[in-house]
Amino acid sequence: MPGVSNVLVIGAGLAGTATAIGLADAGVAVDLIDVKIEVGAIGSGITMQGNGLRELRRLGVWDAVLAAGYPFDSLGLRAPDPAGTLLAEIPDARTGGPDLPATVGLPRPVLARIMTERALAVGAKLRLGTAIGSLAQDAGGVDVVFADGSSGRYDLVVGADGIRSATRSMIGITDQPRPTGMGIFRAFGPRPASVTRTDLYYGGPAYIAGYCPTGADTLYAYVVEDARDRSAQTPAERLAAMRELAAAYHGPWDDIRVTLTDPAAVSYTLFESLVVPAPWNRGRVVLIGDAVHACPPTLAQGGAQALEDAAVLTELLLSRTSVDDELWSAFTDRRFERAKTVVEASCQLGQWQLDREQGDVPGLIATISALVSQPA
Ligand SMILES: Cc1cc2nc3c(=O)[nH]c(=O)nc-3n(C[C@H](O)[C@H](O)[C@H](O)COP(=O)(O)OP(=O)(O)OC[C@H]3O[C@@H](n4cnc5c(N)ncnc54)[C@H](O)[C@@H]3O)c2cc1C
Numbered sequence: 112m113p114g115v116s117n118v119l120v121i122g123a124g125l126a127g128t129a130t131a132i133g134l135a136d137a138g139v140a141v142d143l144i145d146v147k148i149e150v151g152a153i154g155s156g157i158t159m160q161g162n163g164l165r166e167l168r169r170l171g172v173w174d175a176v177l178a179a180g181y182p183f184d185s186l187g188l189r190a191p192d193p194a195g196t197l198l199a200e201i202p203d204a205r206t207g208g209p210d211l212p213a214t215v216g217l218p219r220p221v222l223a224r225i226m227t228e229r230a231l232a233v234g235a236k237l238r239l240g241t242a243i244g245s246l247a248q249d250a251g252g253v254d255v256v257f258a259d260g261s262s263g264r265y266d267l268v269v270g271a272d273g274i275r276s277a278t279r280s281m282i283g284i285t286d287q288p289r290p291t292g293m294g295i296f297r298a299f300g301p302r303p304a305s306v307t308r309t310d311l312y313y314g315g316p317a318y319i320a321g322y323c324p325t326g327a328d329t330l331y332a333y334v335v336e337d338a339r340d341r342s343a344q345t346p347a348e349r350l351a352a353m354r355e356l357a358a359a360y361h362g363p364w365d366d367i368r369v370t371l372t373d374p375a376a377v378s379y380t381l382f383e384s385l386v387v388p389a390p391w392n393r394g395r396v397v398l399i400g401d402a403v404h405a406c407p408p409t410l411a412q413g414g415a416q417a418l419e420d421a422a423v424l425t426e427l428l429l430s431r432t433s434v435d436d437e438l439w440s441a442f443t444d445r446r447f448e449r450a451k452t453v454v455e456a457s458c459q460l461g462q463w464q465l466d467r468e469q470g471d472v473p474g475l476i477a478t479i480s481a482l483v484s485q486p487a
Contacts, residue, residue: 112432113137113139113428113430113431114266114431114432114433114434114438115134115139115266115434116139116140117139117140117141117142117266118130118139118140118141118265118266118267118268118269118428119141119144119253119255119265119267119268119269120141120142120143120144120235120268120269120271121144121242121243121268121270121272121278122144122145122271122272122276123143123144123145123227123230123237123239123271124150124223124272124400124401124417125222125226125400125414125418125421126399126401126417126418126421127143127269127271127400128223128226128227128229128230129166129170129226129417129421129422129425130269130271130399130421130424130425131235131237132170132171132226132229132230132235133170133421133422133425133426133429134235134425134428134429135230135233135234135235136170136234139428139429140234140236141230141234141235141236142235142236142238142265143235143236143237143238144237144238144239144241144242144243144257145237145238145239145240145241146240146272147239147240148239148240149239150223150227151219151221151223151227154218154219154220155218155219155297155298155299155376155378156217156218156219156299156323156329157216157218157222157325157411157414158214158215158216158309158323158408158411159176159180159214159215159216159411159414160206160207160213160214160410160411160412160415160483161204161205161208161212161214161484162206162207162415162419162483162484162487163207163414163415163418164176164207164212165206165207165211165486166415166418166419166422166487167418168207168211170229171229171233172225172226172229175225176215176222176225177215179218179221179222180215180216180217180222180325180326181216181217181302181326182215183203183213183214183216183307183308183309183324184202184203184205184212184213184214184308185200185201185202185203185213185308186201187199187200187201187308187309187310187311188200188201188310188311189310189311189312189360190312191312191313191314191315191320191359191360192361193361194361194362195312195360195361195362195364195365196362197310197362204477204481205484206480207484208484214308214323214411216309216323216324216326216331217325217326218299218325218326218329218331221326241257241258241259242257242277243255243256243257243258243277243278244256244257244258244260245281246278246282246396248394248395252266252395253266253268253394253395253396255268266395266434267395267397267428267434268395269397269398269399269424270282270396270397270402271399271402271421272402273400273401274288274383274385274401274402274405275288276398276401276402276403278396278402279398279402279403281396282393282396282398284387284393286385286386286387286388288383288384288385288405289383289384289385290338290381290382291338291382291383291384291458291462291465292337292382292461292465293318293336293337293381293382293407293461293464293465294335294336294337294338294341294379294380294381295333295334295335295382295408296333296334296336296352296353296356296377296379297331297333297377297378297379297380298333298350298353298371298376298378299325299329299330299376300329300330300367300370300373300376301328301329301330301370302324302325302326302327302328302329302330303330303366303370304366305362305366306322306330306363306366306367307324308324309322309323309324310362310363312360313464315359316336316359317334317335317336317359318335318461318464318465319333319334319335320332320333320334320335320357320359320364322363322364322367330367332357332364332367332371334356334357335382336356338381338382341379344379345374346374346377347374349374349377349378350371350373350374350377353371354368357371382407382408383405383407384405384406384454385401385403385404385405385454386403386404386450386451386454386455387402387403387404390439390442390443391403391443391446391447392439392442395434397439397442399417399420399421400417400421401413401417403420403450404416404450404453404454405454406457406458407457407458407461409457409461410453410456410460410476410479412457412479413457415483416449416450416453419446419450419487420446420450422487423487427441427442445487446487449483449487452479452482453482456475456478456479459475460472460475460476
């Protein structure tokens with residue numbers, strides 16, 4: 112018998128839905144809650160690397176992911192010149208194994224729908240528009256009072272509520288994300304035929320301009336700049352600012368730029384990073400995903416690391432008969448250094464650009480690819 116028979120998962124992002132699927136599929140009673148009234152209603156695209164795809168396959172959603180997304184196996188590097196010259200086409204590491212593509216691009220709302228539908232199909236109970244008011248634990252369980260006044264007692268509470276985790280503060284962890292100094296415009300739109308993989312343009316007026324196909328008809332495109340407070344900008348002003356920065360990039364960017372007309376399709380986000388020191392639990396409440404380790408998307412590994420946390424936590428909970436220090440030290444051993452290394456490498460890639468320093472980018476990417484190619 113596993114050491115848990117009922118679990119509350121707070122947050123229905125990648126980490127939370129993956130945990131809910133893994134536990135509910137094994138017969139554990141799972142309540143999955145999210146503060147939003149609709150999960151995945153907004154968002155552009157996501158680049159899911161092979162090691163994340165390996166976890167999605169384990170969760171039984173690979174066919175749906177492949178059908179909805181756009182797989183590719185190489186990365187293009189282009190110059191910020193008038194022709195958008197292709198400088199190199201680099202085969203991408205297949206970090207999930209040779210039988211999975213290196214990368215799949217997906218619209219975020221579609222991935223969110225696939226994950227929540229799978230969680231419901233294997234028996235998790237999903238409550239949207241729900242947050243928790245308080246947590247109190249003793250040796251045998253956690254008493255939870257929800258914001259609507261209802262309550263429950265659980266063997267374990269999993270805080271998967273993202274970079275601004277309220278669960279994190281509720282269990283007394285005061286670490287907060289810090290800005291890395293960069294900001295990103297992202298736009299979701301139609302895929303021109305010229306976009307068949309991610310291409311990155313380094314230099315020009317932005318640090319990076321890039322794009323990722325997310326399906327037969329869609330892509331997301333992005334431009335990374337020095338962090339700025341653009342919160343007072345209207346959507347139309349944000350669109351104009353993105354178009355202005357993107358004007359310096361050519362080749363497939365010329366096809367993309369003409370489609371950048373919808374202010375509602377453009378978002379602006381500051382890059383942040385966070386590594387909460389281990390352990391990530393306080394008694395029977397544990398934090399996973401962005402709640403404890405968040406990285407700028409320079410390696411597109413945040414989602415994959417969140418899925419790996421869920422996989423390891425689920426495996427340990429199902430294979431042990433009690434929730435004890437041994438379980439938590441096994442969780443720390445398998446997750447802390449790996450996630451921390453990915454965060455630090457993601458920050459380093461951006462820092463080299465901020466410092467105008469020629470770092471060993473291919474070497475660092477190869478190191479991380481080798482690391483995440485190993486099973487979590
Ligand atoms: C600009 C940008 C681009 C990125 N691109 C990529 C990429 O291409 N590939 C990649 O792998 N990663 C990418 N990432 C990182 C990736 O998005 C995250 O690492 C990943 O989404 C983390 O998943 P999570 O489940 O831990 O958190 P989230 O996805 O943030 O999910 C947390 C969930 O908790 C809910 N929640 C929040 N507070 C509460 C509360 N109090 N009560 C209940 N529910 C709550 C939220 O509504 C949300 O649904 C990117 C990140 C950024 C900032």
